[in-house]
Amino acid sequence: MEYKIASHIAEMKPSAIREIFKVLADPKVIALSAGEPDAASLPKEEMAEIGAEIFANEAAAALQYGMTEGYQPLRDLTKKRMREKYNIGTDDDELIITTGGQQTISLFTQTMIDKGDTIICEGPSFIGALNAFRSFGANLKSVPMDDEGMRMDKLEEVLATTERVKFIYVIPTFQNPTGRTMSLERRRQLLELAKKYDVLILEDNPYFELRYEGEPVPTIKSMDTEGRVVYAGSYSKVLSPGMRIGYCIANKEIINRMVVCKQVSDVHTNLYFQMLVAKYLERFDLDAHIADMCKLHKEKRDAMLNACEKYFDKRVTYTHPNGGLFIWCELPEGYDSFKLCQLITEKKVACVPGNAFSVDESAVCNGFRMNFSKPSLEQIETACARIGEAMQEFLK
Amino acid sequence: MEYKIASHIAEMKPSAIREIFKVLADPKVIALSAGEPDAASLPKEEMAEIGAEIFANEAAAALQYGMTEGYQPLRDLTKKRMREKYNIGTDDDELIITTGGQQTISLFTQTMIDKGDTIICEGPSFIGALNAFRSFGANLKSVPMDDEGMRMDKLEEVLATTERVKFIYVIPTFQNPTGRTMSLERRRQLLELAKKYDVLILEDNPYFELRYEGEPVPTIKSMDTEGRVVYAGSYSKVLSPGMRIGYCIANKEIINRMVVCKQVSDVHTNLYFQMLVAKYLERFDLDAHIADMCKLHKEKRDAMLNACEKYFDKRVTYTHPNGGLFIWCELPEGYDSFKLCQLITEKKVACVPGNAFSVDESAVCNGFRMNFSKPSLEQIETACARIGEAMQEFLK
Incomplete structure (x- = not known):
């Protein structure tokens, strides 16, 4: 048929x-x-050790349904680490555990995009994000980059001439696919332009802790005072991609909407591995x-x-x-x-x-x-x- | 803001x-x-035993990225079991592993629904499905039930008078929330009406193996010769809800589209538990x-x-x-x-x-x-x- x-x-x-x-x-x-x-x-050894303990002591809880927002100890530990170490998250923000960073992109897009809305991204950008945007019927506009990241003159041209822009998607640190890092000056300009044109920023930051040299650059989210930046974090690149555990930190109103979308997407993220990561953070030194x-x-x-x-x-x-x-x-x-x-x-x-x-x-x-x-x-x-x-x- | x-x-x-x-x-x-x-x-004991083995012997594979379609041995074992035991799936069909039955509902809806399309469901029906449909902008029409399930006279009334119906959503066996089972006669009529009005059927069947008395009733999918029925299956109710592993069996064309949507939703389902379930099926007697x-x-x-x-x-x-x-x-x-x-x-x-x-x-x-x-x-x-x-x- x-x-x-x-x-x-x-x-x-x-x-x-x-x-x-x-x-x-x-x-x-x-x-x-x-x-x-x-x-x-x-x-692997540390995860195996914790994994065996969960099966031995908390199997019934780990195998049953969990909360859509995520396993509370993992939420708390992640919030604390990101706030204390990186100044990410405010009292107006909330955190949701997602099935990998990809799900943050997907849930946020579903939450914000009516078909025909526009998303601005770096050119080139992460294929998984571009396709997520397409899968909800968004129009895409890309802005060329140089060694300092997305070009702000070109971004403003697009913002000034494009209707229905909902958000700007950037991977500011060790970008996929270019490996480039957006300079601090550009990050500030980006936030200013987002304010000026009243659009949101989705900061996708899965790689930033894998820094091999040079000084860390503050995240855009850490400079955000008004809930304009939605932060996509992930344990994929530092613990395991295959377990599919990421998180999103954003204003409560946005997170509440994303929880509704997550509830109907997969109810919650694999609970056993949420418990495993929480215990890893409690017991071992992630840094x-x-x-x-x-x-x-x-x-x-x-x-x-x-x-x-x-x-x-x-x-x-x-x-x-x-x-x-x-x-x-x-x-x-x-x-x-x-x-x-x-x-x-x-x-x-x-x-x-x-x-x-x-x-x-x-x-x-x-x-x-x-x-x-x-x-x-x-x-x-x-x-x-x-x-x-x-x-x-x-x-x- | x-x-x-x-x-x-x-x-x-x-x-x-x-x-x-x-x-x-x-x-x-x-x-x-x-x-x-x-x-x-x-x-729990069986899963703990297999889980420890995976960490001991295949940790690197289990913790890295997997295929969007699912872990091949789990796909093969599930296909084989459903086909041999329940006559579900044809040579024109394919199977995708999903992050729980809920994700099958969500991915299929995203694949099929343009905002304003209609989905027909039982009244009452599963809240997680209704909200998934709403989250993609579908219109919902419900059809009343009696002890034999959805009333076919009422269904035909809705089909005859509603524009842009994309599919009919049913939970034919031990329905959520009513516990009712649709009779064989009604299942046949449902398939006939779906043909007559050229709409698809989403058969959500997470509970059917938890039968405590009475003869099993064939699934609607097992009577489907033309790829009109999309089958949502799950290991949640027989192995573990919290691990989030379900599957969808449907015509290849539909599955191929759902794979694209899954790729951008969560890349793939937790790989460790896909391996765990595959090994459970190989080693233990699920029946x-x-x-x-x-x-x-x-x-x-x-x-x-x-x-x-x-x-x-x-x-x-x-x-x-x-x-x-x-x-x-x-x-x-x-x-x-x-x-x-x-x-x-x-x-x-x-x-x-x-x-x-x-x-x-x-x-x-x-x-x-x-x-x-x-x-x-x-x-x-x-x-x-x-x-x-x-x-x-x-x-x-």
């Missing part, structure tokens, strides 16, 4: 990058396409664990930067991120990175072409994303050598 | 039953308001476990039916469900069960008034829902005695 799919869902086309991702089934392919921390860096993770990831970032220097064509540029998981590489203007990535795929390496991160996926993009956290040091060297070869063939 | 919430989200009012639920914080209150199986009946659960739950159902008989006013009627978790009680026509439930609350018992399950929550409803799986046998006796007292005062 013929199905009448919702109009804005029907418009969402299967992404061209799916074809590139198919090659990942081949175990010989080196994946620089991932977005997850090094598996060796996750606190020390993150410091260990940073050491390991810094080594990999350095290895990739060195390999880029060694193997890449000199006409190619790439970012030097102070943290996070990604390096963004740009071919000279006019070259199509999608074609290069196809060539790279033939050499058994997977990268993500930049058009996947674009509001207009069909436009030619000269950038592509490389992940350095998942591959081994050896794989990083091999992969970059092969990418260098592909560049030689492609740019000649 | 003032927030411009999405219009159909802004219209969703906090439910009046929240007030009644607040009393649950008082440990002296006996909750007949729950919707979960008896905690003693969950296979034997369910048979044990049924013994325990039958005893509680019988206890509640006996207590109703003993304590309730003779003008009050109640359903005699062959399974599931709920008994539905009706006051004589015209009485407002919401007021009775408030009185019951004062006597330290929590029931859910019927208007919570209505498309129009403000309309007077004479029914209310009682759960028999969570309270102890002693609590069932005490609670029903108190409800009986409240009825005496209320109906005099």
Whole structure:
């Protein structure tokens, strides 16, 4: 039979990058396409120990239904840590536990967006967020970036000329896909422009604690005095992506609406792992664990930067991120990175072409994303050598 | 600041039953308001054993990202069991693992509904589904039930006079909140009417394996030859609600769209528990476990039916469900069960008034829902005695 799919869902086309991702089934392919921390860096023994205790002492509670807002001790511990350590959250704010940072994006979008409303984002930006916005029928406008992040002159142009803008979506620290960090000055300007045009800001900040050098930059949320910033946090990059635990800190009125949406989305987040993370925070030193993770990831970032220097064509540029998981590489203007990535795929390496991160996926993009956290040091060297070869063939 | 919430989200009012639920914080209150199986009946030791093994042998895989569609062994085992045991699923169908049955409802609704489309449901129906439908801007029409389930004459009236109906939502077996089971004849008629008016059916079937007596009735999905029925299944009521693992079986085209929506909703369901359930299915006898659960739950159902008989006013009627978790009680026509439930609350018992399950929550409803799986046998006796007292005062 013929199905009448919702109009804005029907418009969402299967992404061209799916074809590139198919090659990942081949175990010989080196994946620089991932977005997850090094598996060796996750606190497996500690989690196993706590997990066994929960089954031994609190199994009945852990296996039954929980509160939609989240497991209270985890909410309290997360609130306390984010407020004391990062000045995130006010007395007018509330915190909800979500099924990963992705669910914060989805619930907030559902809460705010009427079909046809506009969301402004960085160009390029995180594909999972762009598709979440599309899945609720939002219009997307992207604003170009430079080394300091989203360009504020361009942002104001868009704000001044676009109707029904509901919010601006940014990943200010170690951005996905570029690895760039928005400067403090830009963050202040962003908040000012959001005030001037009365729109909200969704600050998606899953990577910020994976900093390998340089001084931390205050979050936009920490500068927010009037409830204009909605903060998406996550335990995915510092404890485990697969357990799916994130959180959102925002004004109570927004959180209350998001709770209603979460109730009907999945009732609540897996309760056993909420308990596990709460006990981890009580018993272990998350900051020390993150410091260990940073050491390991810094080594990999350095290895990739060195390999880029060694193997890449000199006409190619790439970012030097102070943290996070990604390096963004740009071919000279006019070259199509999608074609290069196809060539790279033939050499058994997977990268993500930049058009996947674009509001207009069909436009030619000269950038592509490389992940350095998942591959081994050896794989990083091999992969970059092969990418260098592909560049030689492609740019000649 | 003032927030411009999405219009159909802004219209969703906090439910009046929240007030009644607040009393649950008082440990002296006996909750007949729950919707979960008896905690003693969950296979805690078996799950603990498998859980420890996963941490010992496959922690890295379990803690990293997984496929949006679900953990392949769990998908395969679930498909096989549902097809071989219940004739559910065809070669044109596919299965996706969801974060509980609630997510199947939410993803399917997002996939199908343009704002203003209509969904037809039973009156009364599951509040979590009604609110999911509302959260995507659907119009709701309810069709009254009798002891055989949704009335087909009334359904055809609605179908014949309503524009833009996308699907019919039913919980045909041990319905929430009534405990009623739709007869085989009605199921056939429902499928015929869906064909005649070219609409889909969402068959929500979380309770059907908790049958305490009587012959099983074939699912609507098992009679579906053309991909018209979307089947929402769940492990919540037979293994654990808190782990949030459900599944959807439907035509590939629909599942493919739902995968896109799930990707942007929560990326994937908690991977550790997907692995845990897969290993449970491989190693233990789920059917034997369910048979044990049924013994325990039958005893509680019988206890509640006996207590109703003993304590309730003779003008009050109640359903005699062959399974599931709920008994539905009706006051004589015209009485407002919401007021009775408030009185019951004062006597330290929590029931859910019927208007919570209505498309129009403000309309007077004479029914209310009682759960028999969570309270102890002693609590069932005490609670029903108190409800009986409240009825005496209320109906005099």
